[in-house]
Amino acid sequence: MPKGDLTTAALRAYDGSDPAKPILLAAKGIVFDVTRGRDFYGKGGPYNAFTGIDCSRALGKVSLEKENLCADVGDFAASERDALNQWVGKFEDKYPVVGKLTDGKYNGKF
Numbered sequence: 001m002p003k004g005d006l007t008t009a010a011l012r013a014y015d016g017s018d019p020a021k022p023i024l025l026a027a028k029g030i031v032f033d034v035t036r037g038r039d040f041y042g043k044g045g046p047y048n049a050f051t052g053i054d055c056s057r058a059l060g061k062v063s064l065e066k067e068n069l070c071a072d073v074g075d076f077a078a079s080e081r082d083a084l085n086q087w088v089g090k091f092e093d094k095y096p097v098v099g100k101l102t103d104g105k106y107n108g109k110f
Contacts, residue, residue, distance in 0.1 A: 005099040006031055008054065015052025016042040022098075026054035027088050029071070029104040032095040054104055060084035071105040 006024075011031065014024035022035040023042060034041045034051070041051050049055075049064050054071035060080040061068050073084065 003098050005102045007103050008101055008105070011054075011101065012052045016045070016048050019043075023051050024098065025051045026071070026101050026104065027056050027059055027091060028084065029054060029056075029101045030088065030091075030097055031099045031101060032091045033098045034091075034095050036095070054101060056084055059087040 011024060011026060014021055016023040016038070019042075022033050023038060024031055025034055025041065026032070037047075039045055040047045042048060047064075049069055050058060053069060055069060056071045056073050058064065058068040058070075060073055060076055060083050062083060073080070076084070
């Protein structure tokens with residue numbers, strides 16, 4: 001995956017449904033290439049719901065509920081911020097950063 005910033009609309013094309021494309025997700029507006037975790041993030045995988053979107057809220061709440069599959073973290077408690085930051089740290093250690101969301105809805109400052 002070449003590096004470059006993406007819009008949220010462009011990110012949706014990398015949700016694991018096309019095996020010829022990389023699988024991307026965003027957290028805190030940072031776009032990660034999670035393709036090497038295809039078993040987890042690919043179509044039918046347990047974390048596929050996180051792909052093609054900024055899943056910051058879901059990560060912080062440790063949730064796969066549809067209402068949490070977004071970037072809105074404005075109402076997070078300290079424990080949720082900590083959980084999100086831990087997830088981002090894990091992603092940074094394991095997966096390449098390919099860009100940022102240019103029009104992302106991430107509204108956290110932590």
